[in-house]
Amino acid sequence: DTAVSQTPKYLVTQMGNDKSIKCEQNLGHDTMYWYKQDSKKFLKIMFSYNNKELIINETVPNRFSPKSPDKAHLNLHINSLELGDSAVYFCASSRGQGGFTEAFFGQGTRLTVV
Amino acid sequence: GQNIDQPTEMTATEGAIVQINCTYQTSGFNGLFWYQQHAGEAPTFLSYNVLDGLEEKGRFSSFLSRSKGYSYLLLKELQMKDSASYLCAAKPGRGAAGNKLTFGGGTRVLVKP
Numbered sequence: 280d281t282a283v284s285q286t287p288k289y290l291v292t293q294m295g296n297d298k299s300i301k302c303e304q305n306l307g308h309d310t311m312y313w314y315k316q317d318s319k320k321f322l323k324i325m326f327s328y329n330n331k332e333l334i335i336n337e338t339v340p341n342r343f344s345p346k347s348p349d350k351a352h353l354n355l356h357i358n359s360l361e362l363g364d365s366a367v368y369f370c371a372s373s374r375g376q377g378g379f380t381e382a383f384f385g386q387g388t389r390l391t392v393v
Numbered sequence: 394g395q396n397i398d399q400p401t402e403m404t405a406t407e408g409a410i411v412q413i414n415c416t417y418q419t420s421g422f423n424g425l426f427w428y429q430q431h432a433g434e435a436p437t438f439l440s441y442n443v444l445d446g447l448e449e450k451g452r453f454s455s456f457l458s459r460s461k462g463y464s465y466l467l468l469k470e471l472q473m474k475d476s477a478s479y480l481c482a483a484k485p486g487r488g489a490a491g492n493k494l495t496f497g498g499g500t501r502v503l504v505k506p
Contacts, residue, residue, distance in 0.1 A: 283435075320478060322436070322496040335493055369435060380484075381426075382494070384435035 282306050285370045285385035292360055293393055300355045300388045302370030310334075311353040312382065313345060314369040322369070328353055360392045395419045397497035399481050404503045405471055413466045413500045415481035424484040426494065427455050427466045431477045439466070439479075468502070476504045 285302040292298050304311060312335075313325040326345045327335035333345070342358040353370060370385040396418040405411040417425065424443035428436035442448055442457035442464060454467040468475055478499035485493055 320499045322480065322482075324493055327493070337493075381438045381441065384437070386435050387433075 283370055283372055283383050283385040285368075285388055287388060288386060289389050289391075291391045291393065294360055294362060296360050297356070297358045298360060298390070299357070300368055300370075300390075302353045302355070302385055304351055304370075304372040304383070304385075306372055306374075306383060308372035308374045308383075309350050310373045310375065310380070311347065311350070312371040312373075313353065313355050314371060314384075316367045316369060316387070318366070326353075326355075357390075360390075362392050365390055365392045395483070395485070395495040397481055397483060397495055399479075399497040399500045401498065402501045402503070404505060407471055407473060407504055407506050409471050411468045411471060411502060413468070413479050413481075413502070415464045415466070415497060417462050417464070417481070417483045417495075417497075419483045419485055419495060421486040422459065422483060423486050425455075425457055425464045426480075426482040426484065427464075428480040428482065429477050430480060430499065436480055471504050473504050473506070476502060478502070 283304045310329045312327045314322050316322045325339050328347045330350050331347045344356045347353045367387045367389050369387045371382040373380040373382045399415045426441050427439040429439050430436040440455040442455050447456045452469045457464045478501045480499045481497040482494040
């Protein structure tokens with residue numbers, strides 16, 4: 280069973296389109312994240328939710344909107360896609376917030392905007 | 394601000410030892426993670442250090458010096474499957490802020506026969 284699964288794995292779309300990436304975890308974790316990994320391989324946090332509540336919102340354009348319908352799901356919707364949005368987006372989850380909180384990552388969604 | 398530095402790439406021979414260094418400057422610190430990421434795959438957890446010293450886990454060990462803002466990951470008896478990127482990440486604090494890991498750019502390790 281996949282612990283953190285995200286779909287789709289690959290997404291190629293044109294500039295200006297709106298797209299969504301879905302993420303689900305079956306680990307019973309209460310904290311979920313979206314990370315962006317750019318071409319230089321830096322992983323940067325975008326959002327974090329704890330029990331469906333947004334707790335981290337980095338400096339991300341408001342074209343990016345996360346939604347957490349329940350604590351097992353965290354989806355990412357992107358409006359008006361731009362070329363610079365091309366990257367690999369990773370969903371992750373962890374148990375709790377304090378102390379040792381190892382994050383489990385999904386397989387990533389490679390987004391290419393053309 | 395947050396800054397994590399690690400070498401971009403290292404090459405080593407199968408069976409050898411490689412040490413990947415990581416220096417960090419963060420406002421607030423509550424531990425350091427190492428993750429392994431094979432090309433095209435998800436990062437997977439390797440180790441977590443919060444106290445000074447060496448943590449050993451089989452062929453992999455991780456060291457932390459909080460006073461020096463320094464960590465290293467030691468890979469022993471290298472195998473071909475160890476060819477991957479190794480990401481250093483600092484945990485800034487507890488609670489909600491503690492979730493905001495700052496990652497380095499990763500060190501790509503190439504193991505040659």
